[in-house]
Structures are given as structure tokens and as C-alpha cells.
Amino acid sequence: MPSEDMQQYMSVFLDEATEHIEKLEQSILSLEHSCTSDLLQEIFRSAHTLKGSSRAMGFGSMGELTHAMEDIFDRLRRDELVVTHDIVDALFKAIDILKSLKEEIANGGVDQTDTTEIVKLLRGLIDPSASPTRIADSSTVCTEKPISLTQTEQIAISDAISTGAMIYDIKVELDKDCVMKSVRALMTLQRLETIGILIHISPSEQALEDEDFEFSFELLLATDKSIEDINAEITGISEISIVVVTPYRAMIGMPASVQTANVGTICEADSVPSPDIEHSPIREKPQKMEDEESSKEEKKMTHHVAQTVRVDVGRLDNLLNLVGELVIDQTRINQLVSQLHSPLDEEIKELLQEAAAHFGRITGDMQEQIMKARMLPIDNVFNRFPRMMRDLSQKLNKEIDFVIWGRETELDRSVIEVIGDPLIHILRNSVDHGIEAMEQREAAGKPRCGTVRLGARHEENYIVIEIEDDGAGIDIAKVKSSAVRKGLITAEIAERMSDKDATNLIFHSGLSTAEQVSDISGRGVGMDIVRNNLIRFGAIIDVDSRPGKGTRFTIKLPLTLAIIRGLLVRVVSGVYVIPLASVIETNIIDCGSIHVINGQEVIMQRGMALPLLHLDNLYYSERETSTVRQTSTYIVVVGSADRKVGLVVDSMLGEQEIVIKPLGKYIGDIRGVSGATILGDGRIALIVDVNGLIAIAHEEKVKTYVS
Amino acid sequence: MPSTISMEQEEQFVVFRLAGEIYGIPITLVHEIIRYREITRIPRSAEYVRGVLNLRGQIVPVIDLRKRLGLPSAEETNSSRIVVTEVEENIVGMIVDAVTEVLRLPFSRIEPPSDLIVDVEYDLIKGVGKKDDQLVILLDVSKTVHLENK
Numbered sequence: 047m048p049s050e051d052m053q054q055y056m057s058v059f060l061d062e063a064t065e066h067i068e069k070l071e072q073s074i075l076s077l078e079h080s081c082t083s084d085l086l087q088e089i090f091r092s093a094h095t096l097k098g099s100s101r102a103m104g105f106g107s108m109g110e111l112t113h114a115m116e117d118i119f120d121r122l123r124r125d126e127l128v129v130t131h132d133i134v135d136a137l138f139k140a141i142d143i144l145k146s147l148k149e150e151i152a153n154g155g156v157d158q159t160d161t162t163e164i165v166k167l168l169r170g171l172i173d174p175s176a177s178p179t180r181i182a183d184s185s186t187v188c189t190e191k192p193i194s195l196t197q198t199e200q201i202a203i204s205d206a207i208s209t210g211a212m213i214y215d216i217k218v219e220l221d222k223d224c225v226m227k228s229v230r231a232l233m234t235l236q237r238l239e240t241i242g243i244l245i246h247i248s249p250s251e252q253a254l255e256d257e258d259f260e261f262s263f264e265l266l267l268a269t270d271k272s273i274e275d276i277n278a279e280i281t282g283i284s285e286i287s288i289v290v291v292t293p294y295r296a297m298i299g300m301p302a303s304v305q306t307a308n309v310g311t312i313c314e315a316d317s318v319p320s321p322d323i324e325h326s327p328i329r330e331k332p333q334k335m336e337d338e339e340s341s342k343e344e345k346k347m348t349h350h351v352a353q354t355v356r357v358d359v360g361r362l363d364n365l366l367n368l369v370g371e372l373v374i375d376q377t378r379i380n381q382l383v384s385q386l387h388s389p390l391d392e393e394i395k396e397l398l399q400e401a402a403a404h405f406g407r408i409t410g411d412m413q414e415q416i417m418k419a420r421m422l423p424i425d426n427v428f429n430r431f432p433r434m435m436r437d438l439s440q441k442l443n444k445e446i447d448f449v450i451w452g453r454e455t456e457l458d459r460s461v462i463e464v465i466g467d468p469l470i471h472i473l474r475n476s477v478d479h480g481i482e483a484m485e486q487r488e489a490a491g492k493p494r495c496g497t498v499r500l501g502a503r504h505e506e507n508y509i510v511i512e513i514e515d516d517g518a519g520i521d522i523a524k525v526k527s528s529a530v531r532k533g534l535i536t537a538e539i540a541e542r543m544s545d546k547d548a549t550n551l552i553f554h555s556g557l558s559t560a561e562q563v564s565d566i567s568g569r570g571v572g573m574d575i576v577r578n579n580l581i582r583f584g585a586i587i588d589v590d591s592r593p594g595k596g597t598r599f600t601i602k603l604p605l606t607l608a609i610i611r612g613l614l615v616r617v618v619s620g621v622y623v624i625p626l627a628s629v630i631e632t633n634i635i636d637c638g639s640i641h642v643i644n645g646q647e648v649i650m651q652r653g654m655a656l657p658l659l660h661l662d663n664l665y666y667s668e669r670e671t672s673t674v675r676q677t678s679t680y681i682v683v684v685g686s687a688d689r690k691v692g693l694v695v696d697s698m699l700g701e702q703e704i705v706i707k708p709l710g711k712y713i714g715d716i717r718g719v720s721g722a723t724i725l726g727d728g729r730i731a732l733i734v735d736v737n738g739l740i741a742i743a744h745e746e747k748v749k750t751y752v753s
Numbered sequence: 754m755p756s757t758i759s760m761e762q763e764e765q766f767v768v769f770r771l772a773g774e775i776y777g778i779p780i781t782l783v784h785e786i787i788r789y790r791e792i793t794r795i796p797r798s799a800e801y802v803r804g805v806l807n808l809r810g811q812i813v814p815v816i817d818l819r820k821r822l823g824l825p826s827a828e829e830t831n832s833s834r835i836v837v838t839e840v841e842e843n844i845v846g847m848i849v850d851a852v853t854e855v856l857r858l859p860f861s862r863i864e865p866p867s868d869l870i871v872d873v874e875y876d877l878i879k880g881v882g883k884k885d886d887q888l889v890i891l892l893d894v895s896k897t898v899h900l901e902n903k
Contacts, residue, residue, distance in 0.1 A: 317900040620794060665796035709805065712814045712843050712898075713795055722793070724807050730793035 055154070055229065059103050061356070063148050066096045067141060068429070074137045075432050077129055086123035093119055095236065096144075098255055100157075100699045102229045105561075107157040108147045112170040115140050121172055136167050138433070181558050187563045195246060199266070201293075202245045206268030211242065213294040214269065214276060219262040226283040231390045234286070235265070237279040242269025266294055347703040357419075359459060365416050370705045370724065372409045376402065377726040417458070424502045424509070425453035427466050428461065431473060431500065438477045445494055446481060451501035458606030464583055465511070465603065471515050472599050473498065475573065480517030490594065492516070508627075509605060514598040520591040522548045529554070549591050553577040581737055583607050584627040602627075610706060612723070613682065614699035614731065617661040618670055621731040622695075623704055623723055630683045630690065632698060637677055649681075649692065656683065657738055660694045664718055684736045691740050700728075706733065718742065755895040756868050762836060763770050763859040766882065769836060772824040776849070776858060777882060779891045780821065786852050788831035806835070813837060815846035821897060822877065845898040856889065858882045863891065 073089045093116040101109035115137065121127035143164050147157040195203070203213055216238070220230055236242055246266035249259045267276065273291045280289050379402045386395055428450050439446040446545040481487075481496035488494055499514040526540040529551050535543070552573050580587050584604050591597040604610055604627055612623035613632070640647050640658065648659040658681065662670075681692040704723040709716065720735035766777030767786070792804040792815050801820035805812050815835060819826050830853040839846060866878040877897050882889040 208787055367810055374807075374810070629866075689860075707812050709795070710812060710814065713798060713802070713805065716795060716797055718794065722805060722812050724810060724812075728807055729791060729813060730805055730807050732793065732795070 055103065056151075060152050061623070062147065062422075063096060063108075063297050064098060066092045067144050067148060069333070070096075070144075071138075071141050071433055072429060072636075074134060075436065078131075078134050081122070081129050083123060086119060090116065090119040090123055091211075098232050098251075099236075099546055101255060102226075102232050105147070105157045107159065108144065108151070109142060109160045110165055111140060111147070111161045111168075118168055127172065129446065133171055136164075136171055138437075140164050140168060154524060160232060195266075199246050202243070203266070204266065207244070211268045211270045213245070214267050215264045215287075215290075215292045215294040216271070216276065216280075217262060217290040217292075218265055218280065218286060219264070219288040221287045221719050222261060222284045224261070227259070227261070230257055230264055230285050231255075231259070233283050234280055235418050237283070238265065238267050238269075238276070241271045241275060241279055242267045244268075259372065259637070266488055290727055291679065308724065320726045332691075343660075359420070361597050366413070366705070369409060369413045369657070373413065374726065374728050375723055376406045376407055376409050377559050378666045378728060379405065381727070383640065389664060417609070419459050420460075420606070421456040422462050422496065423453060423459055424455045424462070424465075425510075427463055428453055428500065428502075430466075434470065435473065435498065436479065438474065442477060444477065444481050444483070444496060445484060447495050447497045449497060449501075451499070452503050455502040455504060455509060455604070460607040461603055461605070463581070466599070466606070468579050468587075469500070470514070471576045473500065474511060476515040476517065476597070478720065480515035482518050486518075497515070504702045505602075507605045509602040512598060513601075514596060516596040518594055519550050519554060519593040519597055520589070521593065522591075525549070525551050543719070553587070553591065584610060584625055607706070609703055611701055611731065612704045613694075614725075615661075615682065616697045616699055617694040617695050618666050620665070620666075621699065621725065621729065623681055623733045624682055624684060624693065625733065626701060626735065628684045630685065632680065633692075634678050634684050635680055635692075651683075651692075654690075657688055658692045659742070661734070662694075662696070664739070664742075685740050689740055693734070693739065703731075704731075761859045763857050764863075766856045766858060766889065766891065767852065768833070768835065768854050768856045769771075769852045771818060771850050772827070775853070775887060775889050777891050778803070778815065778836070778838065778894050780855060782840055782894045784837040784844055786838040786851060787835050787837060787846075789829045789835055789848065790796070803848065808846075810842075813844050813846050813878070815848060816898060818847040818849055818897070821847075838898060840895050840898055843898065847897070858889070866890075876877065879888060 062445070069092050070089060073085055073092070076085060077089070093112050095118055097109055100112060117139065118127065118133065127133070140156065143159055143161060146159050147161075206213060214559060218231075218234055220227055224230060235247065235251065244265055245268055246255070246264075248264045254257055254263060268274065273293075276291050277289060280286060292456075334583035358591070365736055373480060383395065383398050385401055386398075403689050429449070432448055435446060435448040441466050445535040476498050481498065482490070482492075484494045487496065497516045499512070501514075502509055502511045504510075522545050525537075526543065526548050529535050529548075530537050530540050534551065534554055540548070540579070554574060576585055580601060580603075586602045588600045589597065589604075590600065611626040613623060613626055613629055616623050628680055635649055639649050641649065641655075643655065647660075649658060680695050682695060682698075683692050685691050702725075704725075706721050707723060708721050709719070718735050718738050719732045720738070721733045723733060725731050765780040766802045767780050767783045768775060787808070787840075790806060792806050795814075800806075801817050803815045804816045805814050807813075812885040817826070827850070829848070830850070832895060834849055834852045835846040836849055836852065837846045839845075862883045863880045864883070865880055866875065867881060878890055879893040879895055880891045880892055
């Protein structure tokens with residue numbers, strides 16, 4: 047069982063493990079295409095770090111598995127092994143097991159999954175004729191007290207100096223009562239590796255890992271950072287009693303000056319080193335411990351080193367809410383200022399206005415910055431697809447070139463969270479249904495290897511994601527006949543249906559054109575769920591297909607789910623917001639042109655009957671709505687291409703960005719209302735649930751709906 | 754701990770007026786008291802739910818306490834207040850005619866509801882407190898804000 051002391055490292059460990067596993071997975075994938083030494087080095091390092099930290103945390107299985115993986119990477123980077131399909135497959139298997147191990151650790155704190163088999167598999171891949179034991183780290187040779195360096199290390203030092211880096215000798219001593227020496231030591235190494243290159247570790251890293259050392263260890267670090275930076279990195283680790291950082295004089299082999307101090311007061315006030323000063327004799331006599339205040343200052347400064355922080359999303363949400371409050375207050379202040387009358391000094395009024403305007407600008411900037419802080423590149427979703435596509439193409443025996451573009455396109459993390467699953471569905475469909483079998487492709491004069499392209503780009507206030515394949519395209523005749531057979535449409539309608547509309551039939555539930563139901567797709571539920579999920583958060587999906595050439599899905603997503611653009615309309619006494627993403631057009635219509643068909647009010651628009659929905663009847667009782675019918679009225683046409691409805695409103699108030707707020711448990715689900723927002727003047731406006739309204743319009747006559 | 758033998762156990766109540774009667778709810782359940790302000794109607798919600806209001810960015814449902822208790826409705830006045838309560842993590846506001854005071858009531862002065870009070874939904878009353886010669890109707894806040902059909 048992990049001790050309490052260890053518990054505090056658990057989350058850090060898990061975060062790091064996640065990152066390393068992800069990195070490994072991606073690197074292994076690219077290993078198949080291009081096997082460069084840089085890449086191998088990177089993979090090796092990831093595996094090595096993961097091994098070290100999992101062992102330090104006492105997760106034996108994970109340590110063992112990563113050790114076996116590390117061995118493979120080690121052979122690969124030393125050219126003792128060549129990348130083969132088998133190796134990559136085995137490594138992927140290992141990654142999957144690593145993932146489940148990590149999950150187990152996250153959930154219960156114990157890694158239970160049996161790793162013997164996979165370790166055996168990995169070990170078996172290593173040519174048995176090669177030396178069976180790992181070559182000991184070169185640093186194990188030199189554990190004597192004065193640092194003696196191997197030739198490689200000396201070369202590394204001169205290399206580092208030639209690039210302008212400084213070499214520092216770092217002596218670290220742990221508290222005598224430190225219970226987890228290896229954890230502290232490895233943390234020290236890890237932190238230092240983030241700011242430079244560790245050239246020499248004494249005793250060896252292996253020994254540190256195995257807790258095979260007293261309380262101190264010594265390192266040589268090549269870095270372009272200052273002594274303060276180094277100290278700052280190390281002082282964050284607890285249970286370290288003394289850190290001594292000295293510039294290392296490679297040429298003479300003797301430390302230049304010595305700085306000894308207790309943790310926290312390490313840095314001398316004047317020790318801002320530039321390479322020149324560092325080598326000059328002036329450095330020999332710093333005003334040692336001259337003033338306590340300056341060392342306190344330094345202590346404060348050392349905490350400013352970190353470049354990034356992990357922040358709980360909840361906090362960002364809170365911040366956004368608070369800024370929303372500020373915006374509202376600012377509007378109120380402006381209103382109040384404008385209401386001030388003569389008794390108040392004109393000058394003061396002017397100053398007040400100025401202050402209010404400034405306040406407004408700052409709030410606007412703050413809102414923007416916080417929104418930016420919530421943004422992530424879409425690669426966070428995209429990066430898990432290459433692996434999936436590889437597995438799929440193998441399973442289906444299809445060759446697929448999977449191209450991703452626009453990885454860096456940023457969007458709010460609320461959207462990132464929901465977009466993954468729909469994309470998986472569509473990609474699976476593209477591989478399974480879109481791309482033809484290899485023989486078929488050849489017969490059609492296409493390259494054997496199919497291409498699937500996934501990409502993202504910004505377009506005004508939206509993100510557009512495209513999934514494109516060069517497969518067979520959607521067979522319209524087949525879709526139509528399938529729809530007729532399943533009773534979705536009549537043969538007569540199918541006959542008249544445009545190709546575009548027919549293509550859109552794939553989004554209906556219960557329609558699959560795949561002849562065989564596979565476990566990849568083809569149960570006829572995929573695209574239906576995809577579209578419903580997308581619509582739920584205000585996205586629009588469109589499909590475009592050319593027979594024999596391929597299919598392209600286009601998804602238009604809002605940048606964020608927390609803030610949307612809405613069209614503000616007035617209905618009776620209330621202000622309502624219609625999400626702009628679902629607005630097709632707005633019109634003024636002549637009330638005389640309204641027809642009633644089967645009790646449903648419609649207007650004819652471009653030859654199509656558009657059902658009308660009176661929001662006042664829907665939201666208010668008869669007593670509250672005015673009985674006087676105007677001669678003309680405003681309508682807002684909402685919905686998607688095949689399911690449109692016209693909302694009758696009293697007036698349009700313009701469009702605006704709004705922050706969506708839930709109505710809360712107490713009010714519960716109100717049909718036709720999806721949430722609320724707070725307007726600039728502090729009033730609440732309800733958000734119209736367009737899909738709910740369309741459902742209402744389709745299932746019953748509006749008139750009977752009024753209670 | 755020094756014992757307070759002579760001190761009787763007591764509870765504090767926020768006391769408000771509603772249709773000529775005096776009511777109290779435990780102060781521990783009161784989140785805050787605000788002036789009456791515009792409330793946004795929610796279509797097709799329960800009849801006594803007046804709507805929602807914006808409490809520093811939070812959307813808070815408000816009930817019309819007169820309607821809830823079956824009392825005749827009245828226009829809001831300058832002294833009208835919204836008592837915002839928090840019960841089981843639900844924040845709900847109640848419209849009252851006026852908030853008068855915070856009252857300490859020893860347990861001995863609280864009695865179970867009697868059938869003397871007939872104008873009001875009986876099962877929403879927890880008890881009756883006596884202060885001088887006045888009766889304070891103590892509401893069961895949890896039952897009062899609870900929507901019976903939810």
C-alpha cells in the first residue's frame with residue numbers, strides 16, 4: 047500500500063505517466079514510417095523515465111514492463127535490432143497494457159494486470175545471441191569521490207561548452223530521516239533534466255533508483271540556466287537538506303567557487319551568472335551572507351521559474367463566471383452614470399465615465415484571456431486517431447494513408463471533450479464503408495492505398511472539421527432502396543428525392559448500407575447517434591459525396607460550449623435567445639400568406655411548406671398573449687436542411703454573445719427551453735431549445751399544446 | 754467546557770410578514786435577504802414558481818410564497834423582500850411582504866402547530882412560536898420549497 051507520503055506524488059506520477067504513455071504511443075507509430083536516431087532517443091528516454099518513476103512509486107509490474115520496452119528501444123537505438131512489424135505490434139500491445147496498468151493505479155492504487163506474457167513476448171523479440179544483460183550505465187564506472195569522467199562524458203562537456211552552456215557541479219544531500227531516498231533523488235534528476243543535460247551522475251542512476259547510496263549524490267549538469275534556476279528546481283523537493291551548486295571548471299577539473307547554504311537561502315545576491323563573470327576571479331569573493339534581506343528576496347524569486355501550471359478546469363469555469371459578473375456590473379455602472387443629473391459636478395461625472403470605460407475594457411480583455419486559457423489545440427483529440435486507424439486498416443486488410451492537418455487549431459476544452467466520439471464513428475465509417483478493398487481499388491484504377499484526411503480550421507466563430515476519404519462514395523441508389531425497404535420513405539418520395547437529400551438519409555436511424563454487419567461499423571446506428579450528439583451541442587454536420595470519388599463530412603462546431611452567439615428576440619414581455627448556429631434565416635412575412643394545413647400553420651417558402659410555431663402560444667398562457675394579430679410578423683427559420691421550422695416572434699433585438707447557464711435542478715427540464723443567460727443589464731433571458739421545438743412541431747399541432 | 758446550566762437551548766429565526774400573519778424560518782437556512790426585483794418567468798413551470806432571478810450571476814428560482822401557502826395574492830411593494838434559502842444544496846428564493854427581525858426563540862416557547870391556523874397549508878408548518886403575545890408561524894422550509902411533483 048502506498049504510504050501517505052507517497053500519496054501526494056500519486057497525482058504527479060499519474061499525470062506524467064499519461065504524458066509518457068501518450069508520447070510513446072505516438073512515437074512508436076511514427077517509428078514505423080521513419081526510424082531516426084532522434085526519435086529512438088526520445089522514445090528511449092520516455093520509457094526510461096516511466097520505468098524510473100513507476101519503480102520509485104513501487105509499481106513493480108509497470109516497472110518491469112517499461113524495463114522490457116526500454117531494452118527494446120535500447121537495442122533499436124544501438125542498431126542491434128531493426129524495426130519490424132512484429133516489434134511495433136508487440137510494442138502497441140505493451141502500450142495498451144501500460145494504459146490499463148495506469149488505470150488500475152489511478153482507481154485502486156495497485157497495478158494488477160499480468161505482465162508476464164507481454165514481457166516474455168518483448169524479451170523474445172530481442173535476439174538471444176545479443177548480450178542478454180543490459181550494458182551497465184557508463185556512469186557506474188566512476189563512483190570514486192573526485193569526479194572522474196569517462197571520455198564520452200568529457201566530450202559531452204566540451205560539446206556543451208561550445209554551445210555556450212555552463213557546466214555545474216551539484217552536490218545534493220538528503221535529510222538524514224528521509225524515507226524515500228530514491229524518489230527524492232530521481233525527482234532531482236528529473237527536474238534537472240528539464241533545464242539541462244545531466245552529464246554525470248554519481249552514484250549511477252541505477253544505484254539511486256535502487257536506493258543503493260548514502261544520503262548524498264553528485265551530478266554534473268550542462269545548462270544555460272543560472273545557479274538560481276538550478277536551485278529553484280531542486281528546492282521545490284522536500285527532504286533535501288543541502289544543495290551545493292558550483293560552476294564546474296572542466297579544463298582544470300576543479301570547482302571554481304563554492305557556495306554552500308541551507309535550502310532556501312542558497313543564492314547569493316550577486317550570483318546572476320553570465321559566462322564571462324562565471325569564469326572571472328571576481329566571482330571568488332561574493333559578499334557572502336551579507337544581508338539576510340536579499341537572500342529572502344532571492345527565495346521569493348526562485349518561485350517564478352515555472353513556465354506553466356496545471357489548473358483545474360473548474361477554476362477556469364469559476365473565473366469565467368466571475369468575469370461574466372464583472373461585465374454585467376460594468377453595464378450597470380454605465381447605466382447609472384448616464385442617469386446622474388446636474389447636482390453632481392460635471393467633472394466628476396466625466397471622470398466616472400472614463401473610469402467606467404476603462405473598467406469595461408479591462409473586463410473585456412479579461413474575458414478574452416480566460417477564454418484563451420481554456421483553449422486547447424485540437425490535436426488533443428486528433429492524436430489518438432492514428433493508432434486507431436492503423437488497427438482498423440490492419441483488421442480490414444486495407445492500406446490507408448491517414449493524413450491529419452490543422453492540428454494546432456484551438457478550441458475550448460468543453461468542445462474537445464465532446465467531439466471525440468462522433469469523430470471516431472465517422473472515421474470508422476470511412477475506413478469500413480468508404481475505402482474499398484484493395485483489389486476493388488485497383489480494378490477502379492485507383493491507388494491501392496486509400497487516403498483518409500482529417501483536418502480542422504477556423505472559420506469566423508466556428509471550427510470546421512473535415513473528414514474526407516477517396517473511397518467509393520455513398521451509393522445513392524442503395525441508400526434510397528434501403529430507406530424504402532426499411533419504411534423510412536416511400537418509393538415515390540425516393541424517386542423524387544434529390545441526391546443531396548438522399549445522401550442525408552444516412553443520418554437516419556436504422557439505415558446501414560453495409561452488406562455485412564462488422565464489429566467496426568454497420569449496425570446502422572452510428573451516423574444517427576453522431577448527428578444527434580453533434581446537434582445537441584450546437585454543431586452542424588453535412589455530408590458531400592461523389593460516386594467513385596469519395597465522401598466528405600463537414601462538421602461546423604461552435605468554438606466553445608460555454609459561450610454562444612445568439613439571436614435575441616422579444617416574445618410578449620420576455621427576451622429569448624435563439625442560438626445563432628441553428629438560425630437559417632430571418633424574415634418578415636405577411637400574415638395573409640399563412641395557410642393552415644391539417645391544423646398546422648405553414649407558409650410556402652421556395653415551393654416548400656414551412657411549419658410555423660408561435661413562441662407566444664408556446665411560452666405564455668392565452669391570457670398573456672395579445673389577441674391583436676398584426677398584418678405582418680417576424681419569423682426566424684431554424685433547424686437543419688431537412689427539418690426546418692419558422693418561429694414566430696414579436697420583434698428582433700439583435701445578436702450577442704451569451705454565457706450559457708443551466709436553469710438548475712429545482713426548475714428541472716422545461717420543454718422548449720435549454721437554459722438561461724444573463725443579459726448585459728442583469729436581466730435573465732431564456733435560451734430557446736430549437737431541437738425540442740422542432741420535435742414539438744413535428745409531433746403535435748401547436749394549438750393543442752397550449753394549456 | 755464550562756456548562757451553561759441556566760441557558761436554555763434556543764433557535765434563531767428570520768421573521769417576516771405575509772398577508773397579515775407573522776412567519777419565521779430558521780436563520781441557518783437563510784442564504785440572504787434581498788429587495789424584490791424583476792423576476793424572469795419560466796414558461797410551463799409550477800404555478801407558484803414565479804421564475805428565476807440573477808443573484809450575482811447565479812440563476813436562482815423564486816417561489817411566490819403567498820401562492821404556495823394558499824393565501825390571496827398581492828402586488829409587490831417597496832417593503833417586499835425575497836428571502837433566499839438554501840436547503841439540501843438547492844437555493845430557492847421566497848417572496849414575502851416584509852422582513853421584520855431576527856428572533857431568538859427558546860425551545861420551550863415553540864409548540865407544535867395547532868389547528869388554530871387554518872388559512873395556511875397545514876403540513877407546511879413545523880410549529881408555532883410565541884413571542885410576547887404574538888404568534889410566529891414556523892415554516893418547514895424544506896417542504897415549502899419542495900416541488901411535490903418533482
